[in-house]
Amino acid sequence: xxxxxxxxxxxxxxxxxxxxxxxxxxxxxxxxxxxxxxxxxxxxxxxxxxxxxxxxxxxxxxxxxxxxxxxxxxxxxxxxxxxxxxxxxxxxxxxxxxxxxxxxxxxxxxxxxxxxxxxxxxxxxxxxxxxxxxxxxxxxxxxxxxxxxxxxxxxxxxxxxxxxxxxxxxxxxxxxxxxxxxxxxxxxxxxxxxxxxxxxxxxxx
Numbered sequence: 001x002x003x004x005x006x007x008x009x010x011x012x013x014x015x016x017x018x019x020x021x022x023x024x025x026x027x028x029x030x031x032x033x034x035x036x037x038x039x040x041x042x043x044x045x046x047x048x049x050x051x052x053x054x055x056x057x058x059x060x061x062x063x064x065x066x067x068x069x070x071x072x073x074x075x076x077x078x079x080x081x082x083x084x085x086x087x088x089x090x091x092x093x094x095x096x097x098x099x100x101x102x103x104x105x106x107x108x109x110x111x112x113x114x115x116x117x118x119x120x121x122x123x124x125x126x127x128x129x130x131x132x133x134x135x136x137x138x139x140x141x142x143x144x145x146x147x148x149x150x151x152x153x154x155x156x157x158x159x160x161x162x163x164x165x166x167x168x169x170x171x172x173x174x175x176x177x178x179x180x181x182x183x184x185x186x187x188x189x190x191x192x193x194x195x196x197x198x199x200x201x202x203x204x205x
Contacts, residue, residue, distance in 0.1 A: 008181075009185065022166050026163055026167055033159045036100065043149050067122070068124040071125075092104070102148045107137055
């Protein structure tokens with residue numbers, strides 16, 4: 001609607017309808033912003049926990065690796081590492097939260113980890129193997145969480161911008177327009193009433 005349109009009952013009805021839509025839109029945007037902020041707070045906490053787990057896993061894996069190098073020698077450890085196949089992969093899907101598409105990353109790997117130190121090797125090499133697989137698993141999970149947080153941040157900014165525009169520009173604009181139209185129509189109604197009374201008196205009724 002052109003908010004500068006002639007103040008008529010039809011334009012008043014249109015302005016009131018547009019205002020209701022803007023108010024509903026604001027309520028929806030505000031609700032969406034609240035839900036996304038709760039989601040991001042939960043995920044931020046989870047990200048911190050995963051980072052702590054990752055730091056512990058790295059410390060454990062590298063310590064085990066150093067021990068295995070001391071016990072077996074670098075060449076044996078490097079040979080064992082080269083024998084490990086690339087059995088890992090990821091399956092990326094998505095889920096929707098208030099219309100925002102968020103990633104779901106699932107690890108595709110073997111159900112059980114085969115030990116490396118089958119004959120004459122040390123347990124430290126197996127521990128390093130398990131530790132680095134744990135690191136890969138945590139990195140995959142962390143990448144999902146942080147990518148989700150990134151997307152939520154972008155959506156929250158867009159939602160906040162739209163909500164602010166509705167609250168501070170569109171809604172006040174149409175509230176004023178409705179008030180102006182109602183004022184003009186009320187004044188016109190009073191003028192029509194006065195004219196009608198004058199005509200009535202003139203006819204001696």
